[in-house]
Amino acid sequence: xxFSFILDNLDLYLQGLLTTxxxxxxxxxxxxxxAVPLALMRLSSxxxxxxxxxxxxxxxxGTPLLIQLFLIYYGVGQLESxxxxxxxxFFKEAYWCALLAFTLNTSAYTAEILRGAINTTPEGEIxxxxxFGMNKWKILRRILLPSAFRRALPAYSNEVIFLLHGSAVAxxxxxxxxxxxxxxxxxxxxxxxxxxxxxxxxxxLLSFLVIGLFRLLEKKWQQSxxxx
Amino acid sequence: MFNYDGYLNTVxxxxxxxxxxALLSLALAIFFGILGALAKLSKNVVLRTxxxxxxxxxxxxxxxxxxxLIYFGGQVFVNYLALLIGYEEYIEISPFIAGVSTIGFIFxxxxxxxxxxxxxxxxxxxxxxxxxxGMSRLQVLxxxxxxxxxxxxxxxxxxxxxxxxKTTALVSVIGLDDMVRKASLAAGATQKPFSFxxxxxxxxLAFTTISTxxxxxxxxxxxxxxxxxx
Numbered sequence: 001x002x003f004s005f006i007l008d009n010l011d012l013y014l015q016g017l018l019t020t021x022x023x024x025x026x027x028x029x030x031x032x033x034x035a036v037p038l039a040l041m042r043l044s045s046x047x048x049x050x051x052x053x054x055x056x057x058x059x060x061x062g063t064p065l066l067i068q069l070f071l072i073y074y075g076v077g078q079l080e081s082x083x084x085x086x087x088x089x090f091f092k093e094a095y096w097c098a099l100l101a102f103t104l105n106t107s108a109y110t111a112e113i114l115r116g117a118i119n120t121t122p123e124g125e126i127x128x129x130x131x132f133g134m135n136k137w138k139i140l141r142r143i144l145l146p147s148a149f150r151r152a153l154p155a156y157s158n159e160v161i162f163l164l165h166g167s168a169v170a171x172x173x174x175x176x177x178x179x180x181x182x183x184x185x186x187x188x189x190x191x192x193x194x195x196x197x198x199x200x201x202x203x204x205l206l207s208f209l210v211i212g213l214f215r216l217l218e219k220k221w222q223q224s225x226x227x228x
Numbered sequence: 229m230f231n232y233d234g235y236l237n238t239v240x241x242x243x244x245x246x247x248x249x250a251l252l253s254l255a256l257a258i259f260f261g262i263l264g265a266l267a268k269l270s271k272n273v274v275l276r277t278x279x280x281x282x283x284x285x286x287x288x289x290x291x292x293x294x295x296x297l298i299y300f301g302g303q304v305f306v307n308y309l310a311l312l313i314g315y316e317e318y319i320e321i322s323p324f325i326a327g328v329s330t331i332g333f334i335f336x337x338x339x340x341x342x343x344x345x346x347x348x349x350x351x352x353x354x355x356x357x358x359x360x361x362g363m364s365r366l367q368v369l370x371x372x373x374x375x376x377x378x379x380x381x382x383x384x385x386x387x388x389x390x391x392x393x394k395t396t397a398l399v400s401v402i403g404l405d406d407m408v409r410k411a412s413l414a415a416g417a418t419q420k421p422f423s424f425x426x427x428x429x430x431x432x433l434a435f436t437t438i439s440t441x442x443x444x445x446x447x448x449x450x451x452x453x454x455x456x457x458x
Contacts, residue, residue, distance in 0.1 A: 062436040063429040064397035067408065071429065074415065075422035165290035172292075172401055179293055192300030200289040200297065207288040 002191075006198050009185055016181035017202055023095075023177065024167050027102035028160060034103070035110035036145070042115050053111070060108035065166045068105055073097040073173050098170045106163045113159060117152035118144060150221050157214035161207055168203075178202045232423065235414035239424065242410035243431050249324070249406060250396045250435075253331035254389060260336020265343035279340065286337035291395050294334055299326040299402045327399035335392050342384035346377040379450045386443035390436055397432070407431060 006013075041053035060068065076082050076091045090096045121144055129139045171179030182199035186192050232239075267279035286294070303321050310319055350373055358368040400408035411428045415421035 059429075059433065062433040064394040064408075064432060066397045066400075067425055067429050067432065070408075070412075071422065071425045075425050078420055078422040161288075165292075168290035168292040169398075179290065179296070182293065183296070186296075186300060190304075192297060192304055196293055196297035196301065199293050203290055203293060204285070204288045 001193055003194055003198070005189055005191075006185070006194050009181075012176070012181045012184065013178065013198060013202060016176055016178040016199075017206075019095075019170070019175060019180075020164075020167055020177040020202075020206070023098055023102060023170060023175075024160075024164050027099055027106055027163060027167075030099075030103040031106035031110055031163075034107035035114055038107060038111035039114035039118060040140075042111060043118060057108045057111055060105055061112070065101065065105050066169045066172070069098060069101040069169055069173060072101050094170075094173045094175050098167075098173065098175055102163060102167060102170075105166070106159060109159050109162070110156065113152050113155045114148060116155070117148035120151060121147055153214065153218050153221065157210065160210050160214070164206055164210065165203065232414070232427070233418045233420075235410075235418065235424070236427075238414060239407060239410050239427060239431075242405060242407035245324075245405060246396050246407040246431075247435070249327055249331070249399055249404070250393050252328045253335065253396070254392060256328065256332025257335035257339050257388075257392065260333060261339025261343050264336060264340030265347055268340060268344050269347060283337045283340050286334055291331070291334055292398050292401065295327070295330045295398055295402060298330045298333075299323065302326060323399065323402045323404035326402060327396075327404050331392060331395055331399070334395075335388055338388050338391075339385070342381050342388060343377065345384065346379075346381035347373065349380040350376045382443070382447050382450060386439075386447070389443070390439060393435055393439065394432065397428075 038053050038056065041049040042057065044050050044053075072091070073094060076097075082088060082091060125143050125147060126139060129143045134142065167177060168179040170177045171181075171183055174180070176184070178199050182195045185198075186195035189195070264279050264282060267275040268283075270276060299321065303319075306319050306321060310317075354372050354376065355368055358372040363371065396406065397408045400406050400412065403409070407428055411424040415424040418424075
């Protein structure tokens with residue numbers, strides 16, 4: 001194996017690294033913002049809210065990310081109403097389609113994780129808040145959500161890794177993410193080992209970074225909760 | 229929008245290939261998973277190190293990258309080997325074999341963790357009791373360990389199966405004529421990508437729903453048995 005031409009093309013991989021990081025980070029932030037209300041809807045006593053959230057989660061968790069991406073990137077072009085509207089500016093770009101697909105996908109998984117964490121909130125915490133005279137909104141903001149986030153952390157770190165790995169499909173719709181860069185190098189030099197092993201190393205690096213960050217976060221949050 | 233211009237059967241025949249790929253990969257993954265779990269729990273340092281590297285590396289690299297590596301890399305490797313033994317014809321690896329072996333190899337790493345956890349969960353006393361009445365190691369494995377660990381392994385196993393099922397969509401990228409690729413071709417021919425990808429999404433939804441129901445039933449059954457034995 002000869003990795004010298006990989007070094008010559010390192011900027012392509014670095015560009016891929018940037019695209020992957022940007023896509024995944026933005027999708028995680030946006031997905032989380034959607035996931036919180038979604039989890040609350042899923043736990044709501046209102047049937048309509050519950051059903052909407054449940055169907056959304058059911059569809060996104062039951063189908064492959066690749067298909068969701070294809071539906072958005074290739075599929076939307078078939079819908080004349082969208083093609084004629086201002087939205088088309090957004091849907092014709094592979095980058096925005098990938099971001100949308102990743103955001104929707106991670107929001108569904110994150111909502112399920114949050115739902116589980118909210119469900120296991122100790123009854124006493126809520127009762128204590130109520131006896132303090134907090135209203136529903138305050139309990140949610142100060143007690144329920146922070147406590148749930150802490151418990152959701154280990155499962156959420158898995159979801160982050162899953163999204164990072166899942167994001168490799170962006171390379172299929174012409175984007176130059178890490179996988180996209182590797183595919184270009186492979187077709188240019190016909191050297192699959194070097195091209196894809198380099199990509200694998202970049203993903204490993206990112207994965208270990210994520211795992212390390214979450215370990216730090218878990219430690220910090222454990223301490224602030226008064227060491228159990 | 230839901231007129232499939234006669235391509236419906238084509239896509240559905242691809243669904244069969246998707247199921248075939250999924251089931252064969254699962255069988256392979258179970259094989260690797262059991263091997264990996266036994267290696268991880270063995271007293272031999274070499275075996276343990278190999279198993280730990282296997283699970284760590286596989287779980288930190290995307291499925292798609294591994295698949296491309298094994299498909300394109302395997303091609304080069306096989307032809308290189310063939311050339312060494314004097315065979316000069318170009319050998320092409322079938323995407324079916326590449327797909328199944330990659331998915332099996334990847335999920336073997338995930339199942340290694342599931343099986344390892346399940347084996348540890350079986351009380352030590354059970355195994356000691358088996359040994360005490362003179363069972364051989366294989367007998368202990370078959371009669372004591374395996375039936376009991378399956379109960380603990382089932383939830384993790386189920387999750388892995390659901391993820392595996394969805395991962396099979398990636399084999400279309402290396403050119404296997406599964407449901408996704410057939411839909412892509414049909415979408416290109418009819419200019420109806422949304423209709424066809426929605427069809428594929430619904431098919432996957434059906435597969436995962438049926439799987440979930442079966443897994444729930446299996447978990448219920450196994451836990452009932454556990455109660456009866458007490």
